[in-house]
Amino acid sequence: DQQVKQNSPSLSVQEGRISILNCDYTNSMFDYFLWYKKYPAEGPTFLISISSIKDKNEDGRFTVFLNKSAKHLSLHIVPSQPGDSAVYFCAASYMEYGNKLVFGAGTILRVKS
């Protein structure tokens, strides 16, 4: 039972354009969401997070949007750079879960120069 779904296995974007990565969740108890980035042969690294009391969080070129009614979040990268090419994982948690995270399967982003 996949509680966090990333339905696009891959995405290809031209350098300088916007990359939009999507994530859907089914568990309405989730109230904290994160995005992790992973390069080959490395572990995931934290990118950005958002609490359910917000609908947007920005950090430089990265913005996460949360639509609670649709149980959907998205990560926007503007402008996209070749160094952003990586696997992006969406993750979620809720209070009773403690610090455990439920991850999606990931989306491979390729930024072409």
Add this chain to the structure above:
Amino acid sequence: DSGVTQTPKHLITATGQRVTLRCSPRSGDLSVYWYQQSLDQGLQFLIQYYNGEERAKGNILERFSAQQFPDLHSELNLSSLELGDSALYFCASSGPTGRRGEKLFFGSGTQLSVL
């Protein structure tokens, strides 16, 4: 470099065997987490330890066990291995509380291949 060290990086073994994966957390972190990533799937939470004690458990098989030692390093033991256990096993650490919201720092993983 996340500061989390996992060894070995690669492990190839046969069905029915037993292996031990090792993780050293970042300096100062008290909590260690183990995750399993099978092909084309997300990371699945296995277990969390905090300062030597089990804090949380996920869908960890009975054939799998883990512990955290006094020096805070952790080991994940996988026994009676099956083909389906082939996966990338990640260790992460956080500290000082191991509680919700504390950022996880991941190691580069151990790739286990069961033949």
